[in-house]
Amino acid sequence: MAQVDELLSRELKVLLRIRDTEERCLSIRICIELHSSAGSSHKKDLVVRMTDDTDPYFLYNLVISEEDFQSLKIQQGLLVDFSAFPQKFIDLLCQCSQEENKEVPRFLLQLSSSASLLSGSPAQLDVIETNPFKHLTHLSLRFLPATDMEVKSYLANCLRCVKEEKNVLKKTLSKTEEDLTRQLIFTQQ
Amino acid sequence: MAQVDELLSRELKVLLRIRDTEERCLSIRICIELHSSAGSSHKKDLVVRMTDDTDPYFLYNLVISEEDFQSLKIQQGLLVDFSAFPQKFIDLLCQCSQEENKEVPRFLLQLSSSASLLSGSPAQLDVIETNPFKHLTHLSLRFLPATDMEVKSYLANCLRCVKEEKNVLKKTLSKTEEDLTRQLIFTQQ
Numbered sequence: 001m002a003q004v005d006e007l008l009s010r011e012l013k014v015l016l017r018i019r020d021t022e023e024r025c026l027s028i029r030i031c032i033e034l035h036s037s038a039g040s041s042h043k044k045d046l047v048v049r050m051t052d053d054t055d056p057y058f059l060y061n062l063v064i065s066e067e068d069f070q071s072l073k074i075q076q077g078l079l080v081d082f083s084a085f086p087q088k089f090i091d092l093l094c095q096c097s098q099e100e101n102k103e104v105p106r107f108l109l110q111l112s113s114s115a116s117l118l119s120g121s122p123a124q125l126d127v128i129e130t131n132p133f134k135h136l137t138h139l140s141l142r143f144l145p146a147t148d149m150e151v152k153s154y155l156a157n158c159l160r161c162v163k164e165e166k167n168v169l170k171k172t173l174s175k176t177e178e179d180l181t182r183q184l185i186f187t188q189q
Numbered sequence: 190m191a192q193v194d195e196l197l198s199r200e201l202k203v204l205l206r207i208r209d210t211e212e213r214c215l216s217i218r219i220c221i222e223l224h225s226s227a228g229s230s231h232k233k234d235l236v237v238r239m240t241d242d243t244d245p246y247f248l249y250n251l252v253i254s255e256e257d258f259q260s261l262k263i264q265q266g267l268l269v270d271f272s273a274f275p276q277k278f279i280d281l282l283c284q285c286s287q288e289e290n291k292e293v294p295r296f297l298l299q300l301s302s303s304a305s306l307l308s309g310s311p312a313q314l315d316v317i318e319t320n321p322f323k324h325l326t327h328l329s330l331r332f333l334p335a336t337d338m339e340v341k342s343y344l345a346n347c348l349r350c351v352k353e354e355k356n357v358l359k360k361t362l363s364k365t366e367e368d369l370t371r372q373l374i375f376t377q378q
Contacts, residue, residue, distance in 0.1 A: 180369035
């Protein structure tokens with residue numbers, strides 16, 4: 001069994017750009033997990049998921065293995081190694097989050113695609129810093145839209161979690177009613 | 190937009206038979222809906238769904254149009270018409286439900302498949318009456334396993350419902366706490 005460590009699950013504002021013609025703001029949830037396979041291989045994958053809390057079919061995935069990371073590092077001139085990368089990525093996302101309500105954010109997340117979202121085309125997530133001189137892309141990640149099978153398994157997992165949360169609420173409700181009713185009776189005596 | 194009327198959604202025990210080798214009891218939910226298309230066609234479809242509350246991937250579908258029903262009627266020697274069929278089917282399911290805890294049920298639901306469930310093979314649901322003389326099949330319906338796309342849309346719908354139920358519980362909990370705390374303070378004064 002693989003071990004899964006959730007490093008981040010956070011709703012963030014992104015600037016959506018489709019074919020340089022459409023531009024609008026969107027809230028997406030970015031979830032970052034580290035998957036470590038058991039056994040002697042010690043293979044680690046960084047799994048990044050983009051979802052939309054209001055649209056159950058919205059699911060984009062990116063899996064970065066240690067080997068993939070070497071190419072990414074060279075391509076984008078990164079100076080950190082695989083183990084330090086997740087935290088750096090999270091720091092960048094937090095910087096964007098802190099700026100997301102500003103009129104002119106210094107850091108912003110841009111999601112771009114050559115076709116409308118969920119049409120089956122990949123989507124690119126860029127962390128962009130804007131200074132008085134130019135736009136600087138700190139990181140650029142390419143996500144693939146999930147297959148029906150992946151969406152199915154993601155939704156089954158969401159359903160399991162929401163059902164659990166619902167059950168916890170149900171128990172809390174009946175316990176609260178019980179406790180307070182008991183206190184009420186006690187006080188009335 | 191099509192109109193959907195839910196006629197039944199009920200958990201029922203079925204006797205599962207795989208390739209005449211495996212035989213065990215299973216709880217499945219049978220949901221019966223009548224879908225009426227809008228516009229001048231007035232096309233009606235009876236949609237029957239088998240799901241398993243404990244397995245999000247378990248989904249079998251059967252859609253019976255008015256034309257399909259004519260073949261079914263001839264094949265199985267049914268004496269009711271399309272409009273009366275859903276209620277007759279529900280009555281049969283209820284008879285099975287009433288007998289499901291008996292050691293020798295007179296009516297039982299049997300689900301059979303030539304391969305293990307969810308392997309992609311169709312499954313046949315039979316309503317069987319057992320009298321001292323023989324087994325009588327009252328109805329035999331052939332279900333198709335859902336595609337990934339259908340499971341995806343079914344799960345998205347489940348998720349929407351459970352989220353709504355969770356929100357109702359959340360509101361009830363905070364209202365209950367508020368009400369009872371107010372009463373408690375009032376009584377203590």
